Amino acid sequence: MRTRRKQPDVPAPDTPWSEIVPGLWMGGHEFRGHSGQLEFAVARDEFDLVQTLLRLPGHGPDPGVEHHVWPIPDGPLDGTQLAGVIRLARAASDAMDEGRKVLVRCYSGYNRSGLVVAQTLVQRGGSADEAIRLIRTRRSPWALHNELFVDYLRTGLSTARLLEELTE
DSSP: OOOOOOOOOOOSSSSSEEEEETTTEEEEEEETTTTSSEOOOOOOOOEEEEEEEEEOOOOOOOSSSEEOOOOSSSOOOOOOHHHHHHHHHHOOOOOOHTTOOOEEEEESSSSHHHHHHHHHHHHTTTOHHHHHHHHHHHTOOTTTTOHHHHHHHHHHHHHHHHHHHHHH
Protein backbone atom coordinates (compact mmCIF):
# COMPACT_ATOMS: atom_id res chain seq x y z
CA MET A 1 0.00 0.00 0.00
CA ARG A 2 1.36 3.40 -0.93
CA THR A 3 0.98 5.87 1.88
CA ARG A 4 2.76 8.85 0.36
CA ARG A 5 2.90 10.29 -3.12
CA LYS A 6 5.89 12.38 -4.04
CA GLN A 7 4.76 15.32 -6.11
CA PRO A 8 7.67 17.39 -7.39
CA ASP A 9 5.52 20.52 -7.80
CA VAL A 10 4.41 20.51 -4.14
CA PRO A 11 6.98 22.31 -1.98
CA ALA A 12 8.01 21.06 1.44
CA PRO A 13 6.56 23.15 4.25
CA ASP A 14 8.66 25.92 5.84
CA THR A 15 7.92 24.79 9.40
CA PRO A 16 7.63 21.38 11.05
CA TRP A 17 4.13 22.18 12.34
CA SER A 18 1.62 25.01 12.49
CA GLU A 19 -1.01 25.94 15.07
CA ILE A 20 -4.42 25.94 13.35
CA VAL A 21 -6.49 26.95 16.39
CA PRO A 22 -5.30 27.24 20.00
CA GLY A 23 -4.13 23.81 21.10
CA LEU A 24 -4.48 22.10 17.70
CA TRP A 25 -1.41 21.78 15.49
CA MET A 26 -0.77 20.03 12.20
CA GLY A 27 2.54 19.07 10.72
CA GLY A 28 4.70 16.51 9.06
CA HIS A 29 7.91 14.55 9.24
CA GLU A 30 10.08 16.89 7.17
CA PHE A 31 10.28 20.58 6.35
CA ARG A 32 12.55 23.01 4.57
CA GLY A 33 14.75 24.63 7.20
CA HIS A 34 16.38 28.08 7.24
CA SER A 35 19.29 26.70 5.19
CA GLY A 36 16.89 25.68 2.43
CA GLN A 37 17.68 22.01 3.03
CA LEU A 38 15.12 19.41 4.06
CA GLU A 39 15.21 18.67 7.78
CA PHE A 40 13.43 16.06 9.89
CA ALA A 41 10.59 17.21 12.12
CA VAL A 42 10.95 15.31 15.39
CA ALA A 43 8.24 15.65 18.03
CA ARG A 44 9.65 15.28 21.51
CA ASP A 45 7.50 16.49 24.42
CA GLU A 46 6.09 19.73 22.95
CA PHE A 47 2.64 18.16 22.70
CA ASP A 48 0.42 16.21 25.07
CA LEU A 49 -1.06 14.07 22.30
CA VAL A 50 0.53 13.20 18.96
CA GLN A 51 -1.54 11.57 16.23
CA THR A 52 0.55 10.00 13.47
CA LEU A 53 -0.92 9.08 10.08
CA LEU A 54 2.41 7.96 8.61
CA ARG A 55 4.90 6.55 11.09
CA LEU A 56 8.61 6.95 10.47
CA PRO A 57 11.15 5.64 12.99
CA GLY A 58 13.06 8.24 14.98
CA HIS A 59 10.46 11.01 14.65
CA GLY A 60 9.10 10.71 18.20
CA PRO A 61 7.32 11.50 20.32
CA ASP A 62 9.18 10.97 23.58
CA PRO A 63 8.15 8.14 25.91
CA GLY A 64 5.26 9.21 28.11
CA VAL A 65 3.60 11.33 25.40
CA GLU A 66 0.25 9.91 24.34
CA HIS A 67 0.66 8.68 20.77
CA HIS A 68 -2.06 7.44 18.41
CA VAL A 69 -0.89 5.83 15.15
CA TRP A 70 -3.35 5.27 12.30
CA PRO A 71 -1.54 4.86 8.95
CA ILE A 72 -3.71 5.87 6.00
CA PRO A 73 -2.89 6.49 2.35
CA ASP A 74 -2.91 9.93 0.73
CA GLY A 75 -5.62 8.60 -1.58
CA PRO A 76 -8.96 6.80 -1.48
CA LEU A 77 -9.92 5.61 2.01
CA ASP A 78 -12.09 2.62 2.84
CA GLY A 79 -14.83 2.64 5.49
CA THR A 80 -12.50 1.41 8.24
CA GLN A 81 -9.93 4.12 7.47
CA LEU A 82 -12.63 6.82 7.44
CA ALA A 83 -13.94 5.53 10.78
CA GLY A 84 -10.40 5.84 12.15
CA VAL A 85 -10.15 9.44 10.96
CA ILE A 86 -13.44 10.22 12.73
CA ARG A 87 -12.14 8.58 15.95
CA LEU A 88 -8.84 10.50 15.78
CA ALA A 89 -10.73 13.77 15.31
CA ARG A 90 -12.92 13.01 18.31
CA ALA A 91 -9.86 12.18 20.44
CA ALA A 92 -8.18 15.43 19.33
CA SER A 93 -11.28 17.43 20.20
CA ASP A 94 -11.59 15.74 23.61
CA ALA A 95 -7.91 16.46 24.36
CA MET A 96 -8.42 20.12 23.39
CA ASP A 97 -11.42 20.30 25.73
CA GLU A 98 -9.04 19.16 28.50
CA GLY A 99 -6.59 21.96 27.62
CA ARG A 100 -4.06 19.59 26.07
CA LYS A 101 -1.82 20.44 23.08
CA VAL A 102 -2.46 18.16 20.09
CA LEU A 103 -0.27 17.54 17.03
CA VAL A 104 -1.71 15.72 14.01
CA ARG A 105 1.00 14.77 11.54
CA CYS A 106 1.58 12.97 8.27
CA TYR A 107 4.47 13.17 5.80
CA SER A 108 4.40 16.83 4.74
CA GLY A 109 1.62 18.00 7.00
CA TYR A 110 -0.73 18.84 4.16
CA ASN A 111 -3.34 16.20 3.30
CA ARG A 112 -3.79 13.38 5.80
CA SER A 113 -3.19 15.62 8.80
CA GLY A 114 -5.39 18.24 7.14
CA LEU A 115 -8.22 15.72 6.88
CA VAL A 116 -8.08 14.89 10.60
CA VAL A 117 -7.65 18.53 11.67
CA ALA A 118 -10.52 19.68 9.43
CA GLN A 119 -12.75 16.91 10.78
CA THR A 120 -11.84 17.99 14.31
CA LEU A 121 -12.89 21.56 13.49
CA VAL A 122 -16.14 20.33 11.90
CA GLN A 123 -16.92 18.22 14.98
CA ARG A 124 -16.36 21.36 17.05
CA GLY A 125 -19.06 23.21 15.09
CA GLY A 126 -17.34 24.66 12.03
CA SER A 127 -18.24 24.05 8.41
CA ALA A 128 -16.02 22.02 6.11
CA ASP A 129 -15.28 25.06 3.94
CA GLU A 130 -14.36 27.19 6.98
CA ALA A 131 -12.05 24.44 8.22
CA ILE A 132 -10.36 24.06 4.82
CA ARG A 133 -9.88 27.82 4.49
CA LEU A 134 -8.43 28.12 8.00
CA ILE A 135 -6.02 25.22 7.46
CA ARG A 136 -4.79 26.66 4.16
CA THR A 137 -4.30 30.05 5.81
CA ARG A 138 -2.52 28.78 8.92
CA ARG A 139 -0.52 25.84 7.50
CA SER A 140 -0.03 26.37 3.76
CA PRO A 141 -1.93 27.05 0.56
CA TRP A 142 -0.83 23.50 -0.34
CA ALA A 143 -2.74 22.02 2.61
CA LEU A 144 -5.59 19.74 1.52
CA HIS A 145 -4.54 19.81 -2.13
CA ASN A 146 -5.88 16.23 -2.31
CA GLU A 147 -9.30 17.04 -3.79
CA LEU A 148 -10.68 13.65 -2.73
CA PHE A 149 -10.12 14.62 0.92
CA VAL A 150 -11.87 17.95 0.29
CA ASP A 151 -14.78 16.01 -1.22
CA TYR A 152 -14.90 13.73 1.84
CA LEU A 153 -15.07 16.78 4.11
CA ARG A 154 -17.76 18.53 2.07
CA THR A 155 -19.83 15.33 1.90
CA GLY A 156 -19.29 14.61 5.59
CA LEU A 157 -16.99 11.83 6.74
CA SER A 158 -19.81 9.77 8.26
CA THR A 159 -21.75 9.92 4.99
CA ALA A 160 -18.62 9.18 2.93
CA ARG A 161 -17.95 6.20 5.18
CA LEU A 162 -21.45 4.80 4.65
CA LEU A 163 -21.21 5.31 0.89
CA GLU A 164 -17.79 3.64 0.80
CA GLU A 165 -19.06 0.64 2.76
CA LEU A 166 -21.94 0.21 0.29
CA THR A 167 -19.45 -0.18 -2.55
CA GLU A 168 -17.17 -2.67 -0.76
